[in-house]
Amino acid sequence: xxxxxxxxxxxxxxxxxxxxxxxxxxxxxxxxxxxxxxxxxxxxxxxxxxxxxxxxxxxxxxxxxxxxxxxxxxxxxxxxxxxxxxxxx
Numbered sequence: 276x277x278x279x280x281x282x283x284x285x286x287x288x289x290x291x292x293x294x295x296x297x298x299x300x301x302x303x304x305x306x307x308x309x310x311x312x313x314x315x316x317x318x319x320x321x322x323x324x325x326x327x328x329x330x331x332x333x334x335x336x337x338x339x340x341x342x343x344x345x346x347x348x349x350x351x352x353x354x355x356x357x358x359x360x361x362x363x364x
Contacts, residue, residue, distance in 0.1 A: 284350060286310060286343065295328075308346040310339060318342035322349060 276295075277288040284307035289295055291312045306323045308331075313319040317335035320342040321328040331349050336342040 281347075281350065282354065284308070286346060286350075288339070288343075308350065310342045310346055312339070320346040320349075322346070 276290065276293055279286040279288070284305060286308045287295065287306065288310050295309065295311075309319070309321040309323065309328055311319050311321075313335050317337065318339050318341065319335055320331045322331055323329075331345055336345065
């Protein structure tokens, strides 16, 4: 399984058919996003929330790169939302 870490959040890229299993990490990072091949060669982009993987959008994507871009855009939006939330305090 490949992984990419940005700001302590892990983007996981399992091989086709690879079981994801326990996604907790020992390096201080936290699981955040999963990019995997779904049915028919389409790609899924999911986020890890409250112990389950949830689709970011209600569709699949043509390429792994497209799915990753959707996941990374979601991550950046969440980071900006949190920045604004804490800037008000």
